[in-house]
Amino acid sequence: MKVLVMGGSGFLGRAVVEAALARGHEVTTFNRGRSGADVPGVEAVRGDREVRADLERLAEGRQWDVVVDTCGYVPRVVGESVAVLSGRVATYAFVSSVSAVDGFPAKPAVEEAPGWACAPDAGPDDGDYGVLKAGCERAVEEGFDGDALIVRPGVILGPHEDVARLPWWLTRISRGGRVLAPGEPSGPLQIVDARDVAVFTLDQAARGASGSFLVTGRVGETTYGAWLAECVAATESGAELVWVDDAFLVEQEAGAFVELPLWSPPSEIRDNFWSVPTAKAVAAGLRTRPVAETVRDTWAWLREIPEDKRNYGKNNRHGMAPEKEAAILSAWESRSA
Structure with missing residues (x-):
């Protein structure tokens, strides 16, 4: 072809x-x-x-x-x-x-x-x-x-990601220490590897398919907690994830999606964002790899790039400043105490 x-x-x-x-x-x-x-x-x-x-x-x-x-x-x-x-x-x-x-x-x-x-x-x-x-x-x-x-x-991740959501989390977690983890570990997440989108697109083109397909991971396949745990495992950093309540993060003016990539407080919009149906694409042959594989392969690519040369987004710089993360963690621990 x-x-x-x-x-x-x-x-x-x-x-x-x-x-x-x-x-x-x-x-x-x-x-x-x-x-x-x-x-x-x-x-x-x-x-x-x-x-x-x-x-x-x-x-x-x-x-x-x-x-x-x-x-x-x-x-x-x-x-x-x-x-x-x-x-x-x-x-x-x-x-x-x-x-x-x-x-x-x-x-x-x-x-x-x-x-x-x-x-x-x-x-x-x-x-x-x-x-x-x-x-x-x-x-x-x-x-x-x-x-x-x-x-x-839907949300595309994987090696060479230029939006830099997963690369920011991997970089932050690779530094170790106490890491601000937003919301609840059970929070929903629905992602797809760029390589799986590529294969699906080429497969459909080869068979002369037309029409539209929603293409992302399966609903309920992973959670925010499982995703960040895979980042800890891939980087072997021993980082400690400190889960901070959604409402507290809103009080602290933590930025959804960009400042804390892929996090947003609970809402109907969030539920809709992470529950995209894919039955048509799956019936046509969509296959998605485990989230752990996407995380591992992205880290293998990213670790070859010096940290000061990494790009955390072409249009929006993703990630929270270290001083703001430290301030929120300190306030959270004081409130918990």
């Missing part, structure tokens, strides 16, 4: 490239060459997807069985890629997000639900992340002359 990956040198795109090469596929990547080194074995084409001439140069004289678009965030921009690649690719696999589902997370996600209202030619200022992802989906579904495959992942 001939595979074109829009992106291909970062996080999920890199996982798609590596999975495709492992299967013996011919892989072309299209990117600006700024996010990371190319995976050996690809045909790397440099260009900016926001420049029509660059897209036309990419398409000239080439055809593929599938394009996997891992870096589409603006409908108008995705629409340009769709227009140029129509007729040169059999399947357009667009990696969207569960956040594109209309009403999510205030309402539970529903498989094959429509996306938020967003025009297929919307610009970058016409909505937030989830709304724009929904517009990107429409740009593919309405504009592509071929099979349109929409993959809507």
Whole structure:
């Protein structure tokens, strides 16, 4: 199979490239060459997807069985890629997000639900992340002359993660000592490894699938406590997890999701976020690896990067400052005493 990956040198795109090469596929990547080194074995084409001439140069004289678009965030921009690649690719696999589902997370996600209202030619200022992802989906579904495959992942973790939720926790826990662990150990969590999203996407493209799939781990597969315990085990740091009450963290103005990655106080929104249905994807062949494997492999990758060179998020810097963590722990212990 001939595979074109829009992106291909970062996080999920890199996982798609590596999975495709492992299967013996011919892989072309299209990117600006700024996010990371190319995976050996690809045909790397440099260009900016926001420049029509660059897209036309990419398409000239080439055809593929599938394009996997891992870096589409603006409908108008995705629409340009769709227009140029129509007729040169059999399947357009667009990696969207569960956040594109209309009403999510205030309402539970529903498989094959429509996306938020967003025009297929919307610009970058016409909505937030989830709304724009929904517009990107429409740009593919309405504009592509071929099979349109929409993959809507939940929270993606794994080696090369550039959002840096798991890398921050691994780095903090690797330092040892008393670690602020937020909420209850039994708090729900639902995550998926980037490599499993990549394999699922390629499998569906190979069989000519179309339509949308919610892709994440199984509901109830793990908890926050089990996840952080795996981080302690992987780093062999002997860190002590000190579980601090949700309400107390809110009082202390601990930041949800970014300052304490993947934590938020109990709410209906949180319950919806960690209960995304995946029956359709599982029936189509989705297989997800154990959380422990994702944690171990991410640490094996991360530990080769000097701590002062680690990136804790491209758009938002994840993690709590050491002095704030120490202050909250001290206040919690004083209150408990």
